[in-house]
Amino acid sequence: MFFRILRKSLSRQKGKVLISMIAIIMGASIPSAMLNVSLDINEKIGAEFRKFGANLLVVPKSDTIEIGIGDISLSSVKDQQYINESDIYKIKTINWSKNVFGYAPFLYQVVSAKAKTNGEEQQVVLTGTWFEKNISLEEGEIFTTGVRKINSWWWNVEGEWIEDIETISDTIYCMIGKSVAEKLSLNLGDEIEVTYRETVQETTKNLTVVGIITSGGSEDNHIFVPLLVAQSLTNRENRVHTVQVSALCIGCPIETIADEIETKISYIEAKTILQMTNAEMNVLEKIQMMLALITIIALLATILGVSTTLTTSVLERRTEIGLMKSIGAEDRKIGALFFAESSIIGLLGGFFGFLIGIVGAQFVGILVFDSLVTPQVIVLPIVLGISLLVSLLASLVPVKRAMGIEPMIVLRGL
Amino acid sequence: MMVTGYIQTHNLSRVYDGQTWALNNVNLTIEEGDWVSIIGPSGSGKTTLLNMIGCLDKPTEGSVVINGITVNTLNQRQLTQFRREQIGLIFQQHYLIPYLTALENVLIAMYYHSSVNEKKAIEVLAKVGIEHQRQLNNKPSKLSGGEQQRVCIARALINEPKILVADEPTGNLDQKNGQVVMDLIHNLYEVGHTILLVTHNMDIAKQGNQILQIVDGKVWSSN
Ligand SMILES: Nc1ncnc2c1ncn2[C@@H]1O[C@H](COP(=O)(O)OP(=O)(O)OP(=O)(O)O)[C@@H](O)[C@H]1O
Ligand SMILES: [Mg+2]
Numbered sequence: 272m273f274f275r276i277l278r279k280s281l282s283r284q285k286g287k288v289l290i291s292m293i294a295i296i297m298g299a300s301i302p303s304a305m306l307n308v309s310l311d312i313n314e315k316i317g318a319e320f321r322k323f324g325a326n327l328l329v330v331p332k333s334d335t336i337e338i339g340i341g342d343i344s345l346s347s348v349k350d351q352q353y354i355n356e357s358d359i360y361k362i363k364t365i366n367w368s369k370n371v372f373g374y375a376p377f378l379y380q381v382v383s384a385k386a387k388t389n390g391e392e393q394q395v396v397l398t399g400t401w402f403e404k405n406i407s408l409e410e411g412e413i414f415t416t417g418v419r420k421i422n423s424w425w426w427n428v429e430g431e432w433i434e435d436i437e438t439i440s441d442t443i444y445c446m447i448g449k450s451v452a453e454k455l456s457l458n459l460g461d462e463i464e465v466t467y468r469e470t471v472q473e474t475t476k477n478l479t480v481v482g483i484i485t486s487g488g489s490e491d492n493h494i495f496v497p498l499l500v501a502q503s504l505t506n507r508e509n510r511v512h513t514v515q516v517s518a519l520c521i522g523c524p525i526e527t528i529a530d531e532i533e534t535k536i537s538y539i540e541a542k543t544i545l546q547m548t549n550a551e552m553n554v555l556e557k558i559q560m561m562l563a564l565i566t567i568i569a570l571l572a573t574i575l576g577v578s579t580t581l582t583t584s585v586l587e588r589r590t591e592i593g594l595m596k597s598i599g600a601e602d603r604k605i606g607a608l609f610f611a612e613s614s615i616i617g618l619l620g621g622f623f624g625f626l627i628g629i630v631g632a633q634f635v636g637i638l639v640f641d642s643l644v645t646p647q648v649i650v651l652p653i654v655l656g657i658s659l660l661v662s663l664l665a666s667l668v669p670v671k672r673a674m675g676i677e678p679m680i681v682l683r684g685l
Numbered sequence: 686m687m688v689t690g691y692i693q694t695h696n697l698s699r700v701y702d703g704q705t706w707a708l709n710n711v712n713l714t715i716e717e718g719d720w721v722s723i724i725g726p727s728g729s730g731k732t733t734l735l736n737m738i739g740c741l742d743k744p745t746e747g748s749v750v751i752n753g754i755t756v757n758t759l760n761q762r763q764l765t766q767f768r769r770e771q772i773g774l775i776f777q778q779h780y781l782i783p784y785l786t787a788l789e790n791v792l793i794a795m796y797y798h799s800s801v802n803e804k805k806a807i808e809v810l811a812k813v814g815i816e817h818q819r820q821l822n823n824k825p826s827k828l829s830g831g832e833q834q835r836v837c838i839a840r841a842l843i844n845e846p847k848i849l850v851a852d853e854p855t856g857n858l859d860q861k862n863g864q865v866v867m868d869l870i871h872n873l874y875e876v877g878h879t880i881l882l883v884t885h886n887m888d889i890a891k892q893g894n895q896i897l898q899i900v901d902g903k904v905w906s907s908n
Contacts, residue, residue, distance in 0.1 A: 272792060272793065272796040272801045273796070275789065276785065276789075276793065276796075279784045279785055280784055282784070283783070283784035590780065591782055591783070594780045594782065595782070595797070596765065597739075597741055597768070597774055598769075598774065598793070598794045598797060598840065599765060599766075599769030599794060599797040599798050599844075600765075600797045601762060601765050601766075601797070602761070602762075602765075604797065677741075677742070678741045678765075679736045679741040679742040
């Protein structure tokens with residue numbers, strides 16, 4: 272019987288239910304967006320941390336180059352500074368060199384890439400690196416290193432890996448990220464024309480796609496070429512932006528390795544991924560705090576709005592409430608009816624708010640992190656809980672009013 | 686037994702807002718099975734008296750004793766429970782819950798009282814002449830005034846109260862429907878219910894075995 276009354280009472284006041292529900296939807300969509308964003312970003316950072324082959328990033332001092340993990344980038348290029356390619360070998364000359372499993376230099380440049388097959392053109396990051404390079408160490412030892420060594424286990428490559436080259440020939444091979452392949456509709460074997468424009472000068476090279484990389488990270492948006500190609504295209508002989516170092520570190524002093532590298536190459540900084548993660552976490556924390564604040568304000572506004580609507584509804588229904596009481600309803604049954612009504616409004620509103628929050632999370636994700644946000648299922652119960660709480664808080668005042676209504680108002684014929 | 690009278694009021698007064706003496710020192714004795722008709726001009730305190738005996742409101746002074754229980758000493762919860770068990774209320778305007786059907790309006794009183802028994806509700810509705818499926822499942826807005834008032838009577842009777850309190854039950858009905866309702870009340874009187882009935886209609890009032898006249902909050906009994 273209770274549910275029969277509840278259902279009919281709700282469907283009777285569709286307008287008010289809708290208004291309250293919209294208020295809850297708006298209120299709930301904000302924590303939903305917030306939680307989706309922060310959980311997803313946390314997860315991504317965590318996942319990158321786990322799967323990232325490299326755990327040290329070498330950058331020029333006072334570096335302002337875009338540093339990031341995976342597809343989360345939080346700072347941007349302002350002033351270009353470089354590391355000399357000829358200095359990189361020194362990384363393998365430190366005391367802890369045995370723990371240096373591999374490293375790879377990176378030179379980045381935004382170029383315009385044009386697919387020869389269909390003429391589509393896009394601005395893309397062209398990344399020059401070593402793939403599998405043999406280096407002679409001082410003792411005459413040969414050391415093989417490059418992205419293939421440090422990253423191969425989490426880059427999923429369709430087609431072939433490319434090889435490093437000593438001289439630039441007519442046919443240059445490249446690997447492209449999955450997103451680049453999608454944007455330019457490229458397949459294995461297709462040709463791309465990349466153009467680097469400086470103020471007056473324009474350099475163009477033709478590349479043949481031999482591999483497509485899926486990493487789930489920022490690599491998906493890059494075109495990879497041998498370092499030499501990137502250097503010659505952008506007139507930066509012997510230069511690289513960063514070096515990723517993979518140190519095998521089971522209980523080894525990663526900080527010491529970083530310090531040693533810094534003393535060997537005086538003009539660089541070696542950051543552990545942990546540090547970067549912390550730095551990003553700080554930014555993330557600030558964003559989260561801001562979102563939390565907005566959430567609280569939004570929820571307070573929701574409580575106020577819903578409370579007002581429900582109070583109006585109680586006033587409109589006071590004869591009905593008086594009647595229920597006069598025919599024997601105890602206060603707690605009246606309270607239960609109104610709490611149940613607002614719980615339903617709260618839960619439904621919470622559900623739709625959750626959905627809208629997911630959409631909102633995409634905007635935040637794209638705006639702030641340049642990445643789509645994967646919806647997190649765990650957010651649903653949390654948001655439902657919050658909406659339920661909000662709707663129950665909002666109904667405290669109206670329910671109290673309802674319980675205070677005197678049964679005699681019915682007989683008086685108000 | 687020393688206590689006589691099924692319903693008694695002792696020096697009962699009700700003052701609204703500290704100035705309106707709606708009831709002024711009323712002493713009444715009503716026996717079980719009585720039909721008491723209450724008459725009096727508008728604003729004289731008839732509804733106020735019913736509120737007191739119907740346990741909907743508490744006196745400012747004095748006491749109301751029903752079946753040996755001094756009801757004005759009960760707390761809100763006990764009062765609600767007492768009302769639910771002992772008293773059936775019929776209002777001047779036939780108040781029904783607008784979004785429930787005729788049947789559900791009766792069921793809800795059972796629900797608040799104890800447990801819902803649809804079969805019994807249908808039986809009681811049949812007694813007041815609401816028996817078509819269509820009538821049972823109609824919302825109050827789709828019932829005639831007489832039908833609505835009969836649903837109210839069914840609702841008042843569903844928990845088998847001893848006392849029936851009716852505030853101008855025919856006030857809003859035409860002659861024919863009024864007659865149907867009065868016949869029903871007459872039947873209830875005959876099977877032993879104690880009835881308090883406010884009316885403006887002298888013919889109706891005379892059907893009772895006691896007539897109380899109220900003027901300015903004071904009661905004049907006339908048999
Ligand atoms: N809740 C209230 N607050 C203040 N004054 C009230 C209240 N209820 C009734 N009154 C006043 O008390 C007096 C008695 O009212 P009551 O409703 O008992 O009259 P009544 O005899 O039922 O009249 P009617 O025949 O018009 O229904 C009136 O003067 C009325 O204005
Ligand atoms: Mg009255």
